[in-house]
Amino acid sequence: xxxxxxxxxxxxxxxxxxxxxxxxxxxxxxxxxxxxxxxxxxxxxxxxxxxxxxxxxxxxxxxxxxxxxxxxxxxxxxxxxxxxxxxxxxxxxxxxxxxxxxxxxxxxxxxxxxxxxxxxxxxxxxxxxxxxxxxxxxxxxxxxxxxxxxxxxxxxxxxxxxxxxxxxxxxxxxxxxxxxxxxxxxxxxxxxxxxxxxxxxxxxxxxxxxxxxxxxxxxxxxxxxxxxxxxxxxxxxxxxxxxxxxxxxxxxxxx
Amino acid sequence: xxxxxxxxxxxxxxxxxxxxxxxxxxxxxxxxxxxxxxxxxxxxxxxxxxxxxxxxxxxxxxxxxxxxxxxxxxxxxxxxxxxxxxxxxxxxxxxxxxxxxxxxxxxxxxxxxxxxxxxxxxxxxxxxxxxxxxxxxxxxxxxxxxxxxxxxxxxxxxxxxxxxxxxxxxxxxxxxxxxxxxxxxxxxxxxxxxxxxxxxxxxxxxxxxxxxxxxxxxxxxxxxxxxxxxxxxxxxxxxxxxxxxxxxxxxxxxxxxxxxxxxxxxxxxxxxxxxxxxxxxxxxxxxxxxxxxxxxxxxxxxxxxxxxxxxxxxxxxxxxxxxxxxxxxxxxxxxxxxxxxxxxxxxxxxxxxxxxxxxxxxxxxxxxxxxxxxxxxxxxxxxxxxxxxxxxxxxxxxxxxxx
Amino acid sequence: xxxxxxxxxxxxxxxxxxxxxxxxxxxxxxxxxxxxxxxxxxxxxxxxxxxxxxxxxxxxxxxxxxxxxxxxxxxxxxxxxxxxxxxxxxxxxxxxxxxxxxxxxxxxxxxxxxxxxxxxxxxxxxxxxxxxxxxxxxxxxxxxxxxxxxxxxxxxxxxxxxxxxxxxxxxxxxxxxxxxxxxxxxxxxxxxxxxxxxxxxxxxxxxxxxxxxxxxxxxxxxxxxxxxxxxxxxxxxxxxxxxxxxxxxxxxxxxxxxxxxxxxxxxxxxxxxxxxxxxxxxxxxxxxxxxxxxxxxxxxxxxxxxxxxxxxxxx
Numbered sequence: 001x002x003x004x005x006x007x008x009x010x011x012x013x014x015x016x017x018x019x020x021x022x023x024x025x026x027x028x029x030x031x032x033x034x035x036x037x038x039x040x041x042x043x044x045x046x047x048x049x050x051x052x053x054x055x056x057x058x059x060x061x062x063x064x065x066x067x068x069x070x071x072x073x074x075x076x077x078x079x080x081x082x083x084x085x086x087x088x089x090x091x092x093x094x095x096x097x098x099x100x101x102x103x104x105x106x107x108x109x110x111x112x113x114x115x116x117x118x119x120x121x122x123x124x125x126x127x128x129x130x131x132x133x134x135x136x137x138x139x140x141x142x143x144x145x146x147x148x149x150x151x152x153x154x155x156x157x158x159x160x161x162x163x164x165x166x167x168x169x170x171x172x173x174x175x176x177x178x179x180x181x182x183x184x185x186x187x188x189x190x191x192x193x194x195x196x197x198x199x200x201x202x203x204x205x206x207x208x209x210x211x212x213x214x215x216x217x218x219x220x221x222x223x224x225x226x227x228x229x230x231x232x233x234x235x236x237x238x239x240x241x242x243x244x245x246x247x248x249x250x251x252x253x254x255x
Numbered sequence: 256x257x258x259x260x261x262x263x264x265x266x267x268x269x270x271x272x273x274x275x276x277x278x279x280x281x282x283x284x285x286x287x288x289x290x291x292x293x294x295x296x297x298x299x300x301x302x303x304x305x306x307x308x309x310x311x312x313x314x315x316x317x318x319x320x321x322x323x324x325x326x327x328x329x330x331x332x333x334x335x336x337x338x339x340x341x342x343x344x345x346x347x348x349x350x351x352x353x354x355x356x357x358x359x360x361x362x363x364x365x366x367x368x369x370x371x372x373x374x375x376x377x378x379x380x381x382x383x384x385x386x387x388x389x390x391x392x393x394x395x396x397x398x399x400x401x402x403x404x405x406x407x408x409x410x411x412x413x414x415x416x417x418x419x420x421x422x423x424x425x426x427x428x429x430x431x432x433x434x435x436x437x438x439x440x441x442x443x444x445x446x447x448x449x450x451x452x453x454x455x456x457x458x459x460x461x462x463x464x465x466x467x468x469x470x471x472x473x474x475x476x477x478x479x480x481x482x483x484x485x486x487x488x489x490x491x492x493x494x495x496x497x498x499x500x501x502x503x504x505x506x507x508x509x510x511x512x513x514x515x516x517x518x519x520x521x522x523x524x525x526x527x528x529x530x531x532x533x534x535x536x537x538x539x540x541x542x543x544x545x546x547x548x549x550x551x552x553x554x555x556x557x558x559x560x561x562x563x564x565x566x567x568x569x570x571x572x573x574x575x576x577x578x579x580x581x582x583x584x585x586x587x588x589x590x591x592x593x594x595x596x597x598x599x600x601x602x603x604x605x606x607x608x609x610x611x612x613x614x615x616x617x618x619x620x621x622x623x624x625x626x627x628x629x630x631x632x633x634x635x636x637x638x639x640x641x642x643x644x645x646x647x648x649x650x651x652x653x654x655x656x657x658x
Numbered sequence: 659x660x661x662x663x664x665x666x667x668x669x670x671x672x673x674x675x676x677x678x679x680x681x682x683x684x685x686x687x688x689x690x691x692x693x694x695x696x697x698x699x700x701x702x703x704x705x706x707x708x709x710x711x712x713x714x715x716x717x718x719x720x721x722x723x724x725x726x727x728x729x730x731x732x733x734x735x736x737x738x739x740x741x742x743x744x745x746x747x748x749x750x751x752x753x754x755x756x757x758x759x760x761x762x763x764x765x766x767x768x769x770x771x772x773x774x775x776x777x778x779x780x781x782x783x784x785x786x787x788x789x790x791x792x793x794x795x796x797x798x799x800x801x802x803x804x805x806x807x808x809x810x811x812x813x814x815x816x817x818x819x820x821x822x823x824x825x826x827x828x829x830x831x832x833x834x835x836x837x838x839x840x841x842x843x844x845x846x847x848x849x850x851x852x853x854x855x856x857x858x859x860x861x862x863x864x865x866x867x868x869x870x871x872x873x874x875x876x877x878x879x880x881x882x883x884x885x886x887x888x889x890x891x892x893x894x895x896x897x898x899x900x901x902x903x904x905x906x907x908x909x910x911x912x913x914x915x916x917x918x919x920x921x922x923x924x925x926x927x928x929x930x931x932x933x934x935x936x937x938x939x940x941x942x943x944x945x946x947x948x949x950x951x952x953x954x955x956x957x958x959x960x961x962x963x964x965x966x967x968x969x970x971x972x973x
Contacts, residue, residue: 058862078862079860079862079867082861082862083864088862094856094858094859095855096856096859097855098854099848103851110845111863111865113845117846118844118846119841119844120837122844123843123845126845165859169863328939333899334802334893334899335899335900336935338893339694339698340939343694343936346690346820347689347690359801360897360899363798363801363802364802364897366804368894390804429791430800430801657795
């Protein structure tokens with residue numbers, strides 16, 4: 001599955017996406033190395049979430065090519081990309097609200113397993129699923145609400161569950177869309193802790209508004225502005241970039 | 256406590272008195288009856304029930320020296336529901352004899368059950384040909400008609416008496432329509448007439464324009480076989496299309512039956528149809544029936560109303576013939592096939608060996624008399640059999656009428 | 659593993675237990691008529707549960723579900739009368755006809771969701787009805803096909819009649835309810851609920867949700883076929899009313915009245931409607947009105963259906 005050494009985990013080549021006359025993503029070229037910690041920043045409407053949707057396959061790019069581990073996936077559907085190791089969370093939490101927390105995680109565990117088609121044997125009798133789901137719940141501090149319906153747990157727990165779902169399938173590339181959004185200060189601290197403990201072999205692409213978080217978490221930063229890449233490089237290069245200073249960072253670093 | 260005892264005593268005495276007075280030593284005869292009483296066919300079902308109630312009232316709910324208990328069920332015009340109701344009547348209420356059903360589909364669905372339970376049953380309306388032909392049951396007696404029966408007579412009449420040579424048919428697209436048109440076509444074509452085109456309309460039809468537009472103006476007559484709402488709509492549009500007065504309108508009896516006739520206007524006048532009954536039939540028996548029916552139910556009797564008046568009369572005659580010993584079901588069904596009550600509203604009738612009536616077929620023309628539309632009888636074919644003039648065995652070896 | 663939160667025994671357990679005992683033990687003490695009604699309840703119960711797989715679990719509101727039921731019944735009717743086929747061939751033929759049709763139509767309908775799904779299944783259901791009504795040489799049209807032999811005799815039961823047939827239907831019902839209960843607890847069953855809850859998220863987790871939706875449609879069609887086969891043998895005839903829109907919507911009503919995504923609820927819904935229909939109509943021709951009132955009261959007081967009474971409501 002994984003490409004030869006030196007092959008980037010994800011590569012976007014001149015990817016664009018137009019909605020009518022609006023160029024939401026405009027000629028973006030981007031490389032994410034295996035195990036990278038990579039942040040995408042930019043003001044609202046810069047095209048960050050659209051970029052994520054293109055990477056995860058929610059909709060195809062209008063032009064350009066997407067490569068995962070050296071394989072062209074431009075035409076693949078979301079579930080096919082997930083099978084190749086792409087997982088994501090959502091800016092607005094997407095859970096299975098009427099299912100219990102454990103069932104949410106079990107579903108995610110089964111997603112890339114052939115036994116998801118097993119019809120006449122209860123899921124609870126699949127010990128390895130239960131075990132893995134249990135470990136994820138422990139890791140994301142959700143064990144105490146395991147039998148609650150997802151819609152009844154706290155917002156912070158829902159955000160953690162969202163990340164746990166994404167991780168259940170052992171992804172090689174994790175797309176995190178503002179995981180901190182809307183969290184209280186203690187919850188943010190907890191979430192940061194969780195993110196820092198992620199398996200270093202997973203490449204993480206993070207959309208984040210909070211510059212402190214972005215610059216402390218990611219070694220590499222891409223700045224999007226009106227759909228275009230304004231700057232791309234190490235965090236020091238980017239924070240020193242004049243264009244970025246002017247267009248975006250000026251004064252609002254501590255927003 | 257004493258008051259309760261006293262009351263019980265009074266009830267007991269009264270009960271003894273009443274039973275002594277009616278002198279009933281045998282339990283009542285239970286008659287199970289079912290027709291659609293809800294849904295689109297409820298009005299026809301109600302007419303059938305009315306006719307039966309009227310006859311039972313006439314005889315004071317007594318026959319063969321026993322009281323009659325009538326148990327009525329709604330079959331909803333759904334065959335599976337009809338079967339469930341039949342099971343209820345037979346297995347729970349333990350009726351001695353059954354009567355009813357309106358639709359052919361219900362009639363066919365009930366037949367195997369009736370046969371397997373050996374319950375005599377009277378079909379007053381169900382007109383599917385095969386019920387008394389290839390798929391007849393010894394336990395079912397039909398006192399109504401078979402769909403093609405009046406049309407055999409009418410096909411010949413149309414050619415010979417009405418001078419019609421070419422016809423377009425327009426009929427409801429189900430077994431009743433096919434059998435009516437089939438019967439008409441057979442004798443009409445045999446006489447030398449020609450069916451130019453057969454138009455079939457779904458039961459749910461609301462607009463006849465697409466069909467009327469297809470009718471060539473040089474055809475001699477249009478034969479229409481419709482019912483209820485479709486008959487009303489068709490009549491109106493036939494006139495609107497300018498066909499009335501230019502192309503003679505003839506049809507099956509239901510098209511101008513009294514269940515729709517009062518709701519029609521002058522557009523219906525002149526339509527000639529054939530059926531085994533007309534409310535305007537000028538006989539003492541029918542005049543008395545129609546007058547009583549009108550007085551009681553405030554409307555003209557339809558052929559449906561007459562069907563179970565006659566059916567009831569037939570059934571009661573059979574019960575009387577065996578002195579009320581309805582527990583002997585074989586004797587009852589044998590009596591049903593044998594009796595020949597007279598003074599029926601529709602005129603003389605007897606049953607053939609297949610359990611279908613041999614009866615008059617009336618050619619009726621819609622006229623306005625005393626301000627009301629009626630089916631004036633203009634000609635009569637006496638003693639028409641379901642096989643017309645054909646040999647029954649040969650007739651039965653041929654296929655059923657289809658589209 | 660942590661135990662589920664301790665709760666007092668749910669009233670549902672008590673009702674289900676009593677219901678099971680009743681279905682098992684009561685018929686010998688009931689009249690043939692009531693045994694017949696109970697037979698209808700268990701057969702239509704299978705059908706209602708099969709629709710619940712679609713409505714309640716996958717979240718696909720089908721208004722043409724009686725189609726598979728009817729086609730399987732026609733399969734039995736045509737094979738066992740016109741072709742004089744044996745009982746095994748008739749049952750297999752009915753099952754294959756209903757399930758195969760679901761597999762075929764599923765290819766068309768499982769691309770759409772929600773109200774579009776409702777409309778397209780309704781349209782296909784009406785096409786099937788039209789076929790049963792119009793394809794006269796095969797289906798007998800409006801008159802249907804009568805004279806299907808008795809199943810108890812065919813499979814060599816020592817006794818025939820309402821009670822042996824009832825227990826036969828009950829065995830089939832028990833097998834179906836167990837299979838469906840395992841199905842909804844299986845990994846596949848959970849994926850269906852995932853589709854109902856959030857289909858795009860399912861896709862991004864790696865599920866081909868089209869395939870899962872399609873398979874659930876086929877499964878529901880298969881169980882509906884089982885019910886159709888039993889119905890054909892129960893009535894001894896088949897007719898177009900088995901698969902008309904009224905049948906499909908009454909079925910829809912059974913599921914929503916009883917409580918979707920519960921399996922047991924739709925059986926209760928089937929029971930309520932069969933009993934109400936037959937008991938009420940003995941007293942009044944206005945029983946449809948009463949059914950309507952029952953339905954409205956349920957919507958107001960138990961919008962999630964009878965079997966979900968007292969449970970958390972969905973927003």
